Amino acid sequence: MTKIVAVEVHDVRFPTSLSLDGSDAMNKDGDYSAAYVILRTDDVDGLRGHGFTFTIGRGNDICVLAAQRRAEPLVGRDLAEVTGDLGGIYRELGADSQLRWLGPEKGVEHLAMAAVMNAVWDLAAREAGVPLWQLLVGMSPAELVDVADLRYLSDVLTRDEALELLQEMAPGKASRLAELRATGYPCYTTSAGWLGYSDDKLRRLCSEAVEAGYGHVKLKVGASLEDDVRRLRIAREVLGPDRHLMIDANQVWDVPQAIEWVQALAGFRPLWIEEPTSPDDVLGHAAIRRAVAPIGVATGEHGMNRVLFKQLFQAGAIDFCQLDAARLASVNEVVAVYLMAKKFGVPVCPHAGGVGLCELVQHLSVFDYVAVSGSLEQRVTEYVDHLHEHFTDPCIVRDGHYLLPARPGYSAELKPDSVLEYSFPHGTYWSKGFPA
């Protein structure tokens, strides 16, 4: 009998603020970071689970502490009991009413829950010897509905409806999977358009994106309208009329300002405006969407939990759902959001980038196409080309498509050397006194 014998949580921070990678109108100088969980077992072959949540620097230590507290009940547990009831362990960890008070189901506590449960799912997939997407695709509709967190959702999706949705998609799973094996899953790049980049760098990166086969490029906007007009003109020029251009304001506007600003950029025909205002403002997003159509509204990277997504769907507030694999409470909550998105006919285009988010979402997108939505229409998953070198099983992108991950697990394992180097504040990088 294999047991979980220890939980380690590491505060790993990469000094991305030095190069302004990741700079936008709200977040000018993030140090991309992970509160990184390792679940150790007494398995003789060294079976472990790895998971994380993503932060942008200060406060990563707070998530580390929260993940340590949240993971405590896992220590000493029989592995088969945990991985054999992935809905049960999720509900057990989430049911601590004292910790629940600190949210509920939002903020630091929910990020920590994501980190811990991501490690549990990685462990389950490794134990099964398959990539996470394959574990999910192989589950029956009843098994999937058991792991999905449907609490507070029954006014839009009952358990029976969820079962029915999944059962209807059973035919064609094999052919959709074969299709993805051949082509990969479509993605877009945000690497071109960070706000801190010069016009020349923007032009060069847009050209490189076109050459690399991307049909979609995203730019950050919202700091200066004049700059945005100039930068969008450059991007549209390089992309030509047919490729898609998306814009992302990272929550800097109030609702009336968002409408005005986006209308001023409409001539560049953006596919979507992302995070135009507070991520909590369901009714605000709905108002913006009505005002800026046919430009779409996208949000979700700060979508705090499934109850928020339920309302975004109910209110007709978004055209694109950008769930985040390290902010929602792992696969249990992510599956629930995919099921609701299917019912409401909203395409899910997961948020990625950061540290390791691309590694996670590639699994989710495969699962969505094969088992839930069965559609690639208007679906494109984010890809940002940095920090992949720190992962033992980095994602691979070719011609604007994620190739299917092949190794067991959730692709969430950081290289031990990277953890040693970038642990904050005592790793070899930070202890040299580089600026935080």
Add this chain to the structure above:
Amino acid sequence: MTKIVAVEVHDVRFPTSLSLDGSDAMNKDGDYSAAYVILRTDDVDGLRGHGFTFTIGRGNDICVLAAQRRAEPLVGRDLAEVTGDLGGIYRELGADSQLRWLGPEKGVEHLAMAAVMNAVWDLAAREAGVPLWQLLVGMSPAELVDVADLRYLSDVLTRDEALELLQEMAPGKASRLAELRATGYPCYTTSAGWLGYSDDKLRRLCSEAVEAGYGHVKLKVGASLEDDVRRLRIAREVLGPDRHLMIDANQVWDVPQAIEWVQALAGFRPLWIEEPTSPDDVLGHAAIRRAVAPIGVATGEHGMNRVLFKQLFQAGAIDFCQLDAARLASVNEVVAVYLMAKKFGVPVCPHAGGVGLCELVQHLSVFDYVAVSGSLEQRVTEYVDHLHEHFTDPCIVRDGHYLLPARPGYSAELKPDSVLEYSFPHGTYWSKGFPA
């Protein structure tokens, strides 16, 4: 020139789980706790500021760490600069984009912001030598609008509208204040109805509430419909037909279940159903409200920020707004919610109880009546009779009314002996090995 020279944050936990005080359908065994902030100055007379957020036990340490991090920029500051621009310091502390990522404006980070800014407001009121309510009542409309956090609210309340609302209330301030000095501010008691109490204890406590002059009594519901029917029958019997009975489900239901359960209790004519479902579910509360009228819907103690309250108002989702003084980011955000409530005509009945929440909200209710709403209709502030003995300036309730606090500050100071005894885990109480 006086400076802020140090920030202390204490993890103070009271063993309330031993007596089931505070037990409800969601929170069965809370240990009422405070992440307690002291801002020390170099003032020769020992001027300090005190503030806290409230939690129910585990995780209080996480809030302590978050408050320490959030308060760091205050150390070394000129006191006059901080208390002379209470809007500016709020925006400065809130603008840390790396910490913002962990919310934004919700969960642990927002609780920590509440704790820190509550201490700043306590310090400002003490420096001015007046109770907090008097500091607020004495501010001009322009000063109040400057401290209020109106970000993300301009689609329902512009700065100019806020100014106008406040200016319209200037006449009559003196007479409203005189009225409160004579009568106090009306409150209701929750002490009678915790879920863990026996029928006999419930009956006795309801009788005592009637004798003590309360016109409103609140009971916890939601664990068992059969029990609820029996307990509400007892309460209604003791209260008679004319006093108000409120019920509180603490988020245990999905939307359809909430509607069904409340309709089954309608015969006992509750004034409101409190927290029928997820506190994040604006549209769910609106649906429940439509279905259970004329029973009112109340929520807010887990209302994470002003953007949520904006939507509760916009959607017509609530009859009573129960903002929380230690979950919203202190007076800056609380004032914004009061202004919106005024515009939408929704009475604010603040959540209290816990540790020291009664001490805080008495100030806010006075401010609301004198300077914002000018009305007592349908307004009644929560009161729970425990843990007041740990405060240096405890609230005083007579005949179902809070008497106006008279001492300088926000009544947020814990007795030093209580901090020593109940600090977790090394205070004299906990180090004896009592159960956590």
